[in-house]
Amino acid sequence: MGKPTGFLEFDRKEAVHKEPLERIRDFQEFKKPLSLKEQQKQGARCMECGVPFCQSGMMIAGMASGCPLHNLVPETNDLVYRGKWKQAYDRLAKTHSFPEFTSRVCPALCEAACTCNINGEPVATKENERAIIEKAWEEGWVTPQKIPVRTGKKVAVIGSGPSGLAVAQELNRRGHEVTVFERRDRIGGLLRYGIPNMKLDKSVIDRRVKLMEAEGVVFQTGVDVGKDRKASQIRKEFDRVVLACGASNPRDISVPGREAGNICFAVDFLTSVTKSLLDSNFEDKQYISPKGKDVLVIGGGDTGNDCVGTAIRLGAKSVTQLEMMPEPPKERTLQNPWPEWPRVLKTDYGQEEAIAVFGKDPRIYQTTVTEFIKDEKGNVKKAKIVKLAPEKDEKTGRMNMVPVEGTEEERPAQLVLIAAGFLGSQKYVTDAFGTDLNPRTNVLTKPEEYETSVPGVFVAGDMHRGQSLVVWAIAEGRKAAEAVDRSLMGSSF
Structure with a gap:
């Protein structure tokens, strides 16, 4: 163990994010990684536990706890602390195919299961991995492997x-x-x-x-x-x-008015935007445009958040995000102990940007759509929404979210993005x-x-x-x- 007291001496430190009002001007990555020296301190925070839950990749209470790839997390963190970047890359590459992808988009199951998470903040393993793989690319350590023998298969x-x-x-x-x-x-x-x-x-x-x-x-x-x-x-x-x-297969919603124009799946929206960006930097106009529109995102997960951030960058007039389930607690409850995945409130980059631009969180919890209202051209112009409340099904014992009478209202929506999963x-x-x-x-x-x-x-x-x-x-x-x-x-x- 490189630094036995590292988790006591150093606070968790993450990559610096551009301010929301600055980063929404383009579609470039907005995280500025720490210096390698600072990243080494983050590696020092690893306790190298006797039982490293961070690399367990087991299912607890129906959710993953620890890395499914079983990355040798304490070993790589220790090598980061020691500044042995080549060895850290070699160790990481034994279990991981593409650290450059997960170090950008993974919700960090390893960090959720980190022992430091019990009474403090977890080791910044995800950003340690990004530092390792980007250093490896920069130094030319990531090279094509020679295949000595071909099987003919x-x-x-x-x-x-x-x-x-x-x-x-x-x-x-x-x-x-x-x-x-x-x-x-x-x-x-x-x-x-x-x-x-x-x-x-x-x-x-x-x-x-x-x-x-x-x-x-x-x-x-x-x-x-x-x-x-x-x-x-x-x-x-x-x-x-x-x-x-x-x-x-994206999950659809079946309500009156679903056939109206400008109602589409989130994946189609995001695909059209990225393709236009790559093809022509949006000059071809071949994307689903939210510009000047009240955008309604149905779904509170990562894809819904991506829709929020994308719509803001492309000039949406307003963005609202509906979530059927109740707002999660800000901290773990007794029913959700470590090392289970923490079911807590997370405000992601898109929601941060919506707060900066529109002055409020775009999410409305325990709410769903009951009908879409069309304009004279057949395009959606409004959505009828209703509040939901949990109700136990006496036959199955399951809790269902059911409409609350008297809570119906209408909201303007000229573009609806369905991000309800697959x-x-x-x-x-x-x-x-x-x-x-x-x-x-x-x-x-x-x-x-x-x-x-x-x-x-x-x-x-x-x-x-x-x-x-x-x-x-x-x-x-x-x-x-x-x-x-x-x-x-x-x-x-």
Whole structure:
């Protein structure tokens, strides 16, 4: 242990954020990392616990506690403290495929399970990891790995999100010939088009993709397997297939007036904005514009927050975010002890920006939409909303959120963004490959396994486990790659 009293001597310190009114002027990343010297102090705060919950990656009370990748967190934190950056990178790379992604977009499950979190603030492990990987890129330590022997086996990966990229990287490094098929015009899946540029600059993805290409991975964009290419053809050409298409079915809401214009899914809004930004820096105007409109975001999660921040940057007149559930407490309750994931109030960057621009938090809790009202052109102009209250179902014992009579009101809304989550995999893909599904329409496998009901066809990521985090997708991709390798070679390393 490098600094036994580090957690007592040094306060937690995070990257400096640009002020909200400054950062909303563009779509650039707005966090300024600490100096390496300051970051070393953050590494010193790690207690190197005998039982490091930070790297456990276990499920507690239905939620993840600790890193699903089982990163060797105390070891990397200690190496950061000692300034041994090359060793820190080597250690991190043993368990992690893409630290540059998670160190920007992960909610830091490792930090939530940090022992320092019991009576203080957790170690800044997420930013330590970002410092490690960016130092590694800067110093030229992240280089294409030489593949000494090729097996002659060919694997198709369908989808280039975080799980697909992880599968491709691992299988290619095991000597197999890997081709990744992506239906969109650029590689990255959710990373590319589901996460705004100010959270994850797309040059970060491009940098990694170029390195994977140099290692031998083949990427084909604009190929929608199940439509442009038949599944049967793919199966003939390749020894194994891995489905990594994500949980791509957005959850809709069914209320009167839903057919009105200017009501769209959050993923379509965010995709259109990022594509226009990348294609022309918005000059082509080929994006769903919130400019001058009262924007209503339905959904209180990360995607809803991304919609808030994006809408503000593009000139929304106002932004309101509806959340069906009650406002979380500001601190852990006795019913939510450490090391469970903390169910506490979090004010993210988009909400901070809304407060700075409009003078108030955009979130309205325990509220839902009951109807959309159209204007004379058939576009949405207002939304009827109602307050909700928890009510116990006597038959099932579950708590349901039910409308409270007399709380109905109307709100102006000329653009509605539905950010209510995702329901599962897309039917045309699973039909094309003939895979069995579970009741949530995720691809079915045996517990802790990755081969589907169709021999030789595997699955990873959100398509397997349902809508989840980037870190879970990467973990799934690595495990699926091991299963595919074992299927091809009889064993895996």
